[in-house]
Amino acid sequence: MTAHDAARDPGRITSPMLIGPLVALVVLLAALFIWPHELIGASLGDFLLVTLFLGGGAAWLTGKAVARSWESYVHLVAYCALLACAVRFCHFALFQAMLFDLEPLVVExxxxxxxxTLGFRAMRQRQMTVQYGWMYEREGHVAWRPRRPDGD
Incomplete structure (x- = not known):
């Protein structure tokens, strides 16, 4: 596969849409170990409950819904910004956290x-391999590749 072919293949396992979120999660996890209170703006339990479990579950379902409706990734980013604001408001309303605190909002x-994005990719992989099964096959849980001829 040439570099030009790789650039036109958004389903590959090395796609920036797949590598980017994974790198962001690793960097975020490392930063949370170094500056936990400054970055989450609440207690660890509050962060895990509201941001990770409730917000993360909503984000996963949002990613799947955006992919299911064949909307672009730009829509997903806009919905995630609104979701981050809603999560920030929940921290404010339930746990008296600062409402307009930039660092926790960016982290969220x-x-x-x-x-x-991972939910988006999981649903898009399913769509591409089911709807276009004659053209694409699965490559893991969040990637797809062009179907190989039977002779190879």
């Missing part, structure tokens, strides 16, 4: 956008 957005 990156985390939710990464989770939503």
């Amino acid at each position: 957005f990156v985390l939710l956008a990464s989770i939503a």
